[in-house]
Amino acid sequence: MLVLTRKKEESIRIGDDITIKIVDIDNRQVKLGIEAPKHVAINREEIYRRILAENEAASKTLGAGDGLMHIAGLLKNTKDH
Secondary structure, three states: OOOOOOOOOOEEEEOOOEEEEEEEEEOOEEEEEEEOOOOOOOOOHHHHHHHHHHHHHHHHHOOOOHHHHHHHHHHHHHHHO
16 A cells, blocks of 8 residues: 655546545644546545445346346336237
8 A cells, every 4th residue: 555645735646547635634634636537536535335245236136148138028018009
């Protein structure tokens, strides 16, 4: 892990497209401003872990081909009506 020291209003660059700026430092909190392309997902760690857990649970709910078969059945039923 790379550990960097930055002061308020200083930035860190990641590649050519991502900038992380220290916006404010208040007591025990640091406020970060992040500039990144729209296709780059930016999540807090706890949200990212929840997304992973929900994706894993959803994949266990339906087997590999079950989801497509279910959708195909729904489409067939709407065509028949």
